[in-house]
Amino acid sequence: MKLQRDSVRDVYKRLQTVISLFARLEQLFIMFGIPFLKGVFTLSSKDLETLRLQVDEINLKILQLLNDRGKVVQEINKLREVQGVKRFDPVRERKMLDMISENNNGPFETSTLQHIFKQVFQMSLELQEDDNRKALLVSRKKKPEDTIVEINGEKIGDGQVHFIMGPCAVESYEQVRSVGQALQKQGLKLMRGGAFKPRTSPYDFQGLGVEGLKILRQVGDEYGLAIVSEILNPKDIEMALDYVDVIQIGARNMQNFDLLRAAGDVKKPILLKRGLSATIEEFIYAAEYIIAQGNGEIILCERGIRTYERATRNTLDISAVPILKQETHLPVVVDVTHSTGRRDLLLPTAKAAIAIGADAVMAEVHPDPAVALSDSAQQMNIPQFHSFMDELKAFKNINVQTRKV
Numbered sequence: 001m002k003l004q005r006d007s008v009r010d011v012y013k014r015l016q017t018v019i020s021l022f023a024r025l026e027q028l029f030i031m032f033g034i035p036f037l038k039g040v041f042t043l044s045s046k047d048l049e050t051l052r053l054q055v056d057e058i059n060l061k062i063l064q065l066l067n068d069r070g071k072v073v074q075e076i077n078k079l080r081e082v083q084g085v086k087r088f089d090p091v092r093e094r095k096m097l098d099m100i101s102e103n104n105n106g107p108f109e110t111s112t113l114q115h116i117f118k119q120v121f122q123m124s125l126e127l128q129e130d131d132n133r134k135a136l137l138v139s140r141k142k143k144p145e146d147t148i149v150e151i152n153g154e155k156i157g158d159g160q161v162h163f164i165m166g167p168c169a170v171e172s173y174e175q176v177r178s179v180g181q182a183l184q185k186q187g188l189k190l191m192r193g194g195a196f197k198p199r200t201s202p203y204d205f206q207g208l209g210v211e212g213l214k215i216l217r218q219v220g221d222e223y224g225l226a227i228v229s230e231i232l233n234p235k236d237i238e239m240a241l242d243y244v245d246v247i248q249i250g251a252r253n254m255q256n257f258d259l260l261r262a263a264g265d266v267k268k269p270i271l272l273k274r275g276l277s278a279t280i281e282e283f284i285y286a287a288e289y290i291i292a293q294g295n296g297e298i299i300l301c302e303r304g305i306r307t308y309e310r311a312t313r314n315t316l317d318i319s320a321v322p323i324l325k326q327e328t329h330l331p332v333v334v335d336v337t338h339s340t341g342r343r344d345l346l347l348p349t350a351k352a353a354i355a356i357g358a359d360a361v362m363a364e365v366h367p368d369p370a371v372a373l374s375d376s377a378q379q380m381n382i383p384q385f386h387s388f389m390d391e392l393k394a395f396k397n398i399n400v401q402t403r404k405v
Contacts, residue, residue, distance in 0.1 A: 066120065066123075069120070069124070070123070070124065070127055073124040073127060073128065074127065074128070077128045093121055096117065096121070097114050097117065097118075100113055100114055100117055101114065136284070136285075136288050137288060137291045137292060137296070138284060138287045138288050138291050138298070138328045138329065138330055139327065139328060139329075140326060140327055140328055140329050142329075143329045144329070145329065146158075146159075146329055146331070147296060147297075147298070147329045147330050147331065148331070149269050149297045149298070149299055149331060151189075151190060151226045151245055151246060151269055152189045152190065152224070152225070152226035152245060153189060154189050154190055154226070156299055156331045156333070156359050156360055157299075157330070157331030157359050158359075161354050161358070161359070161360065161361065161396045161399075162190065162359065162360040162361075163186075163188050163190065163360060163361055163362075163363075163389070163392075164190040164191070164192050164228055164333065164360055164361070164362040164363075165179075165183055165188060165190070165191065165192065165362070165363055165364070165365050165385065165389075166179055166183070166191040166192035166193045166228070166364065166365060167179050167192075167193050167194070167364060167365060167366050167372075167379070168194055168337075168364045168366065168372065168374050168375045168378075168379055169193070169194040169195075169197050169205060169207055169208075169212075169372070169373055169374045169375075170193045170194060170195050170207065170208050170212035170213075170215050170216060171208070171372070171373050172215070173215050173218065173219070175366070175367055176193060176215050176216060176219045177219050177222070178367040178382065179191070179193075179219075179365050179366070179367065179382075180219040180220070180222065180223040180225055181223065182365065182382050182385055182386065183223065183225060183365075184223040184224065184225070185386070186385075186386065186389045188225070188389075189224065189225060189226055190225065190226050190228060190246075190360075191216070191219070191220060191225040191226070191227060191228065192227075192228040192229070192248070192362060192364075193212070193216045193227070193228075193229055194207055194212070194229065194230055194374075195207050195208055195209060195210070195211075195212025195213045195215075195216060195229050195230075196209060196212070196229075196230055196231065196232045196233075196236075197230075197374060198230075198232055198250060198252050198253070199374070204374065205373040205374050210239070210243075212229075213227075213229060213240065213243035213244065214243065216229055216243060216244070217242075217243040217244075220245075226245035226246065227243065227244045227245050227246070228244065228245070228246040228248055228271055229243070229244045229246075229247075229248055230247075230248040230249070230250045231244075231247050231248070231249070231259075231263075232250075232253060232259075233259070234256075234258045234259045234261075234262035237259075237262045237263060237265075237266060238266075241266060241268060244268075245268070245269070246268070246269045246270070246271050246299070247263055247266070247268055247269070247270050247271070248270075248271045248272075248273065249263060249270060249271070249272045249273060250273050251273045251274060251275050251276050251278075251303055251338075252275070252276065254272065254273060254274060254275035254278055254282075254283065254286045255275060255278070255282070255286060257289055260286060260289035260290050261289060261290075261293050263290050263293075263295065264289065264290040264291065264292060264293025264294060264295045265293050265294070265295070266295060267295065267297075268295075268297070269297040269298075269299065270290055270295060270297065270298050270299070271299045271301055271333065272286060272287055272290065272298055272299070272300055272301060273301040273303050273335070274300070274301065274302055274303055274305065274317075274320070275305075276305065276306045276314075277305055277306050278305070280320055280323055280324065280327070283300065283320075283324070284324070284327060284328060287300060287328070287330060298330050299330065299331050299332075299333055299359075299360075300324055300328070300330050300331070300332045300333065301332075301333040301334070301335055301362065302316070302317060302318075302320045302321060302324070302332060302333070302334050302335070302339070302358075303334075303335035303338045303339050304316045304317065304335070304338055304339025304340070305317050312339070312340045312341055312342060312345065313338065313339070313340060313341020313342070313378065314338060314339050314340070314341065315339070316334070316336070316339035316340060316349055316352075318334075318349075318352055318353065318356055319356075320332075321334060321353065321356045321357055321358050322356060322357055325357060331359040331360070332357075332358055332359055333358060333359060333360040333361070333362050334349070334350075334353035334358045334360075334361055334362065335362040335363070336349040336350045336353065336361060336362070336363050337362065337363045337364040337375075337378050337379070338378070340378070341375075341377065341378045342377070342378060343369075343377065343378055343379070343380060343384070346363055346378075346380065346388060347388055347391060347392065350363065350388075350392055351392070351395050354392070354395065354396055354399055355399055361392070363380065363388070364378060364379040364380070365379060365380050365381075365382065365385045366379040366380070366381065367381065367382055368381065369381055
């Protein structure tokens, strides 16, 4: 485009030079008394203004035509959605470019006009995508106000920072009870714990299953804690309703569409974790599967994504928090345990999550991480948990005061 603009400038400068030469030639003709057709070669300011007004009128016509084209494209998009046809049609685009080539009578080069029309085609695609985003039930454009999910008196998404803590996996009643006592001491009301554990190796501890859910429920009732636990199979959703207050859909199941639909069919809050390598757009669409079934009590959880970096278990995409809060009306939680896989990074990443606007922080606690049946390196012991919470609460208060200022 820069080369094209430069060439236009060159032509304009040459035209001005020619006009200047003809003006001098006119003066010489007049000096020697030779008749000269005055005004033929002189472009007056009045003539220039008239031409510019014509250009302005043409610009407005082009603008109107582009908007008219956009409206027609929107209608086409609606028909394609009904028919289940893809929005982008390369064959159709090629036909339109060929039509431009066949009907171009100048003065612009065909390649220049085709380039401009390709930009118009791209604008049309972006318009269709924007329309699609507006239509999403999870979209901020669809529902401007924040969704608040209330669990056991905790209102996730109310502008305050909340905490979801607990063991990676349920191993025994005594283990979960120790963690429950620690959570109650800190005034927390939400406990996470894995009863069904999807593991990379089939030989690793897979969880206690229903027995683990019963333990979580028992401890939750004893210490006034709401239970957050992962369900793997759509068939287990109904069974889990008796034991859990929040159904977690883990990273490996973010695109298990049968599970998402089943979660959308129940009236129970859903904590949806971002997939291992999922884009933010894919994450949002996964949430849409749930809300489309009628369940709008969804909490999004950023838990890190897989990259080439090996210093941490995953890479915490901290920028996903404000993006998700801008694009959707759903509350956002940050799981600092799975995103880092390192106990020494839990506090700084939790502070980062709070500072950037996360609605809640999730982390794992175990009475004795050294003997944990899963993910021992990333879990805090009880004293570390208390230290973690004390410092995080102090930081939260400072952060709130700073925001008010």
